[in-house]
Amino acid sequence: MITAEPEHKLRALKVGARDFVSKPLDLAEVLMRVYNMLEVRLLHATTTRLYNQVLAEQLVQKQLEQAVREAKEAAEVAEREHQRALLRAVEEPLGIVAKSTAMRQVVDLANRVAKVDATVLITGESGSGKERIARLVHDGSERANGPFVAVNCGAITETLLESELFGHARGAFTGATSARPGLFEAADQGTLLLDEVGEVSPSMQVKLLRVLQEREVRRVGENTSRKVDVRILAATNRDLTLGVASGSFRQDLFYRLKVVELHLPALRERRDDVLALARVFLDDASRRMKRTITSIAPDAAEHLLRFWWPGNVRELENAMERAVALARGDRVELDDLPDELRRLDASVRVGIDGVRPLKAIEKDYILDALERNGGNQTRTAEQLEIGSATLYRKLKSYGKIGGQQD
C-alpha cells in the first residue's frame, strides 16, 4: 500500500499494489482496508486448500477403483488360466493305439474331421475311448494351441451345470460372491467336449441348442450375451436316436450335434487292439510306479485277449495298472490279473482239480453266457450258435426254468 499521486498509482499497480489510500491518511480507513484484504486472502487460501483436498481425494478414489478393477480382472484371468492348466495337466494323454481295422478307421475319420470346424458326436460304450478321440480331434485341429475343456454333463445337477457352462454374474445366486466365466468362455479359441450329453435335461437342451445356433453365451444373472469362438464336441454312451424317438432328447439338438458321428467299437469287437493297449498301459504304469515290468506271461496275455471287457479300454488300463503294482518279478503273471479275468475260462481248462465232465463244463459255460447277456436268451443262443429251443431245453434241465433239477 502506498500513498500517491495518479502517476505514482500506475507505477504502484505495475509492481503489484492491490489498493490505494490518499493523503492525508485516515488511520481507521487504512486499518479497515488491510483487514478486509487479509480476510479475502485467508478465505482464498482456505478454499484453495479445500478444493485441492477434494480433488486429491477424488483422484485417490479413482485410482483405488481402477486398482480394484484391475485386480479383479487379473484374478479372473488367473482363475481361467488356472482352470486351463489344470485341465491340460490332467488330460495330457498317452499315444493312441489303433491296430485293429475298426479302430484305424475311426482314427482316420477323426483326423479328417479334425481339420474342419464341424460339431462331432462321439458314440460308444463307457470306457471305449470317446474322450481320447475327442482329444485327438482337438489336437489335429487348428485350435490345437487353444484350450481343450471337457465337462461331464451327467455328473452334476442342472443348476450347477448351467453356471459351470455359462458362468454367472456376481450375486446371481447365494454363494456367487464374484462373477465367473463359464466353461464355454474358458474354451474360447479351443474345443469344448460335452461328455454324457444324453443325460442333459430338456430345459438345458434348449440352452445348448441356443449356444450352438447363436455362438454366444449369457452368464447366469446377466442380460447381455458374449460371443464365444468354441468348437463343440459331444459324447454319449446312449443311443440318442432312442431318446429322440421317445421324446426325451430334442431332435433339433441331435442333428446339430451329429454333423459328423464317430462311433467307437467296444473293445471286445476289436481284439487286435487288446495286447497293444495292454503294452502301452504296462509301460506307462511301470514308469509311473518306478517298476521294471517288461512283459506279460503267455497265459495272462491269453486271458486278456479272451476277456469280454465290459468296461472296455478303461477296464484294461486299470487291470494293467493293478498288475504292475502286484507283479513280483519283471513279468505280469496270470495271478496278477483281477479275479473276473482269471475266472474267465477256468471251466474249459484242466485245472488242479483234474478233468471235469464235459456236461458240467457246458452247463457252466452256458449259464455264464446267459449272465453276461443279462438273461437275454435269444442273444445268448445266437452267440452260442445253437437254436433258442435247444437253449431253453438245457436251461430247463439245469432247473433255471420251471421246477426241474439237473
Ligand SMILES: Nc1ncnc2c1ncn2[C@@H]1O[C@H](COP(=O)(O)OP(=O)(O)O)[C@@H](O)[C@H]1O
Ligand atoms: N485307442 C486308445 N489308445 C490309448 N489309450 C486309449 C485309447 N482309447 C482309450 N484310451 C484310454 O482309456 C481310458 C478310457 O478312455 P476314455 O476316452 O476316457 O473313454 P470314454 O470317454 O469312452 O469313457 C483313458 O485313459 C484313455 O486315455
Ligand SMILES: [Mg+2]
Ligand atoms: Mg468319458
